[in-house]
Amino acid sequence: MNGRFAAALVAFAVATAVVAHAPVRAEFFVQLQDPNLLAAPLYAWLLAHFGYAFVLGITAAITAAAVLLAGWRTRSRGAPDWYAGLAALLAALCIIPSLGMSLAPIGWLCASGFCLLLDRDDDTSAKRALALCALWSFLQGGAGIGAVVALCAFAGPLLSSRTLDAAARRKGIVALCATVLGALQLHDLPWHAYGAHALYLDALVPGAQRDRVWSGGFGFASLGFAALIVVAGWYGVRRRANAGDALVFFALLLLSLADARNLPYFGIVCAPIVADAVASYYLGARTFPVGNVRAYLVTFAAASAVFVATLTATEPRRAAWPDADGQPSELLRRLNADAQMHRVLCTTPRWCDGTPSALLDDRSGLADSFALCVQRDVESASGAWRRELVRAHVDAIVTGKDDDVAVLLASSGWRPLAQDADRVLLTSGSPQ
Amino acid sequence: MKIAIAIAAIFCARFLVAAWFYPGQDGDLAWQQWLGQQVMQAHQLPTHLGAETFTAAGAHWVPQEWAFSLAVASTLPKGHFGVLAVAATLAAAFALLLTAFRSYRRGASTFAVALTTIFAGFAMLQSFGVRAQIFGWLALALVLLLLDLETPFVFLAIPIVALWANVHASALVAPAIVGAWAVGTWIEDRAWTERVERNFVLTFGCVLAVFMTPLLWKLPVYAVGLETSSIRHAISEWQPSDIFFAAFSGGVLPLIAICAYFGIAAPRERWRDGMQFALVCVMAFAAVRHLPLAALVLAPMAAQRLTTAIPAQARLNAILHERFSEGLVFAASALSVVLIVVSLTKVPAIAGVALPRNAVSALSKSSGVHNLYCEDFAWCSLALGHANLRTFVDGRCDPFPPQVWDDYLAVERVSPRWSGVLDRYAVDSVLVKGGRPLAQALALRPGWRVFYRDAKYEIFVRDGLRTASR
Secondary structure, three states, rough: HHHHHHHHHHHHHHHHHHHHOOEEHHHHHHHHHHOOHHHHHHHHHHHHHOOHHHHHHHHHHHHHHHHHHHHHHHOOOOOOOOOOOOHHHHHHHHHHHHOOEOOHHHHHHHHHHHHHHHHHHHHHHHHHHHHHHHHHHHHHHOHHHHHHHHHHHHHHHHHHOOOHHHHHHHHHHHHHHHHHHHHHHHOOOOOOOOOOOOOOOHHOOOOOOOOOOOOOOOOHHHHHHHHHHHHHHHHOOOEEEEEEEHHHHHHHHHHHOOHHHHHHHHHHHHHHHHHHHHHHEEEEEOOOOOOOOHHHHHHHHHHHHHHHHHHHOOOOOOOOOOOOOOHHHHHHHHHOOOOOOOOOOEEOOHHHHOOOHHHHHHHHHHHHHHHHHHHHHHHOOOOOOHHHHHHHOOOEEEEEEOOOOHHHHHOOOOEEEOOOOOOOEEEEEOOO | HHHHHHHHHEEEEEHHHHHHHEEEEHHHHHHHHHHHHHHHHHHOOOOOOOOEEEEOOOEOOOOOHHHHHHHHHHHOOOOOOOHHHHHHHHHHHHHHHHHHHHHHHOOHHHHHHHHHHHHHHHHHHOOOOOOOOHHHHHHHHHHHHHHHHOOOOHHHHHHHHHHHHHHHHHHHHHHHHHHHHHHHHHHHHHOOHHHHHHHHHOOOHHHHHHHOOOOOOOOHHHHHHHHOOOOHHHOOHHHHOOOOHHHHHHHHHHHHHHHHHOOOOOOOOOOHHHHHHOOOOHHHHHHHHHHHHHHHHHHHHHHHHHHHHHOOOOHHHHHOOOOHHHHHHHHHHHHHHHHHHHHHHOOOHHHOOOOOOOOOOHHHHHHOOOOEOOOOOHHHHHHHHHHOOEEEEOOHHHOOOHHHHHHHHHOOOOOHHHHHHHHHHHOOEEEEEOOOOHHHHHHHHEEEEEEEEEEOEEEEEEEEOOOOOO
C-alpha cells in the first residue's frame, strides 16, 4: 500500500481517537453485564490495571484496524490503492455515528477479518475464519453477523453454479459452524441476552429500543448509508459476477434499515464490495498486493502502541467507567441510593442501559413480552397503561420532562424524585 | 406494454375507490374548499390569515395550492366531487402508464416492465388521494418522458413545470431532476456539447418556470423555507422512510435494489440516470412524500437493467407475449378491478368517514364564538366553514408562525405547559381522539368537561364556557 492510503488511514485513526474520546456508549454497560462476553471482564481488568485512557486507546486502535482491514480486503481483490481508500472512506462514514467506547469495535474488526478470510478460497482460510468466528462469539455479541455473511457467501455461488463442489462444501461448513456459533451466543431470548443480540432484529418489536439510519436531518449515518447505496447503484454489486457479494450487500442493507446499529457492519463488510465494483469498471487488469502482511501488521501494531501509550500518558488516570453519553445516570444513582427496592421503567429503553446493578434484578423481572407491551403502552400513554404499570409492579419511571407520561403520572399522584436537564424520575410512592 | 396496461388498470381501480371516498378521509379538502371559495369571491389570492384563526390572524400566507383549491370549491359543494376524483385517478394512472412506456421505449422486456410498474404502483399507493401533488406526479412523468425522448420538444417541459408550480410547490424538484440529467449528459459527453448546452438551458428554463405563478418568487422561497421548517416534524408525510412503510419496502426499495444489483450508470455510460438515481435515492430516504416521485424516476432504469438478466427473448417473456397469456392477464386484471371495487367499498377505513364532522358540527351549534384547539390540526380545517369557530392551527399549517407551532405541539404532546398554553390563548374547546394522552389529561384536569363524545372523538370545553366576539 502506498503512502496516500496509509496517510488516509492515519487520519482516520486520529479522527477516531478524537471522536472516541468523548462518548461512552450506553450499550457498553449492557455488554459489560453479559457474563458470556469475555471482552467485558477483559476490559474491566484493563481498566483496573491501566486506566480508562488505555482502554479508550485500545478501542480506537481496534476501530482503525477494522477500517484498515476493509481497505486491505479491497486491495486483496486486486483493486489499486485508490479503491482501497474509497472502501476505507465509505466504511469510515458508516462507522462514525457509532464511534465511542463499547465492545462493538471488536465485532467490526472480527467482521472485517472474517470477510477477508472468506474471500480466500482455501482450507486454511476457512479454518482461520471459523477460529475467528469462535473468538468473535466469545468476545462480542454480534457473531450472528458472521453467520449471515457466511451463509450468503455459501448461498451465492451455489445459486449461480448450482453445483456443490469442494469450494461450495467448504463454504457450507463454514456457514453451518458460524450459524451454530452465532446461535449459541444467544444464550437466552434476545431481550434477556444482554450484550449478545440477534442482529438487532429484536429492535423491530414494539417497545424495544430501535435506532434508525434516517431519523430526520442529514448526519453521518445517512451520509454513509446513502453513499454506499448510490455508488453501488452506479456501478452494480454484481460486477464481479459474485452472487455471494450481492447477497451479503442486500442482507446487510436490510439489517441496517432494521436497526442503525447494524450500519457499521454494512460499511465494513460491503464497502470493499462496492469499491471493488467501481474498480472493475475502470480497470482492465488487476494488481494484487505484494509485500509481507506480517510486516504491515507489525507496523500497525507499533503505531497503535505509540498512540495508546501517548494517550495513556497524557490523560489523567481514572479507574472507573465514565457515565454513558446521554444517560440519566444521576437519576438512576439517586434511585439506587434509596433504601427501598424499585422496579424502574424508562420510556426510552436505552436510558435504562446504565441502570445500576442493584436495580437490574428487578428490571430483568420485566424483561419479557409483557414488559415490551408495558414499555410500548407507557411510552405512548395508550391502552391500559396505568393498569399495566400496576400489574408489572413498576414504581419508578424515567421519562422526558416534556413527555405526556410525566404530566399524566404527576396528575395521578406520582411524585418527582429527581430530575436532570431533560428527564425526570417519578416514583409512585408504593415500592414493591 | 399490454401487461403493464393491465397492471395499471388494477392500480387505477384501487386509486379510484380511494379517491371516491376521499372527502371522508382527509381534512385538507375542507380548507382547500374554503380557500377556493375565498378566491372565487374576492377574485384574488389571500396573502394573510384572517380571523378564522385566533392564534395567527394576519400571518403571511403563500396559498400555493390555489389552483387545486379552486377545483375543489367548484366541485365538492355542488356534489360534483366525482369529477375531481376521476381526474386525480387518471392523473396517477397516466403517470404510471407513462413510466411503463418509458421502460418500454428503453427496450425493457415485458416482464421487467410489468414488475417495475407494480413496484411503482405500490410506491404511489400510500400517498394517493385527491391531492394537488398527484397532478405533480403526472407532470413529472411527462417531463421525464420528454427528457428520454431527447428531441427539441424537450422544451415543452418548461410550460409543464410552470403548470405544475401552479398546482403544487413540489414542482421545485423539477429543476433539480432536470439539472441532475444535465450534469449526467455533461459527464457522458466529457465536453460542452450541443446536447449538454440544451439540457442546461432547459434546467434554467425549469428554474424560471417555478416563478411563473401568481405567487412569483414567493413560491420557491416558501418551498425552500419548508425544508428547514419546524412543522415538518409534525407532518407524517415529511418523516423519513422506513421499512414499515409499504410504499418504501414494497415499492421504492426493490427498485433501488435492482439498480444497485445491476448498476445503472457505468455499465452503459448512462450518467444521466446515475445523477438522477443519486438525487432521488436521497429524496426517497429523507421523506415519505418523495417516494412516488422517486419510483417514477427509478422504474424505467430498473426495468432497463433487469432486462439484461431476463432479456426480451427469454422464455418468461416469450410466454408473456403469447396471446393466451395476454388474455389471461387481462382477464385476471378485470377480475381484480371488480374485486377491488366491490370489496374496498365495504372497508370502513377507506369508505367510512374518519373525520370528526359531527363533533365540529355539534360545537358550531352551541352559542357563541369558540376558540377551538384540535389534537390533529387537519381536523380544524372542518371548522373553517363555520362562522362561530376559530382555530388554533388548521390544515393550512404552513403560515402559522413557529411560536404557534411550538405551543400547538406542547399541547398535542401534553408537555408540562400544555394547560398554560390553552389558558394563554383562551382556548375554550378542545377536540381530541378518545383515549389519547390529551384526552386523559383533560379528563383529569379540573375546569374542563366533556361537551361532545362519540365512538371516536371527544370535545372538552371549559366549565364556565366563555364566548368571544369575532
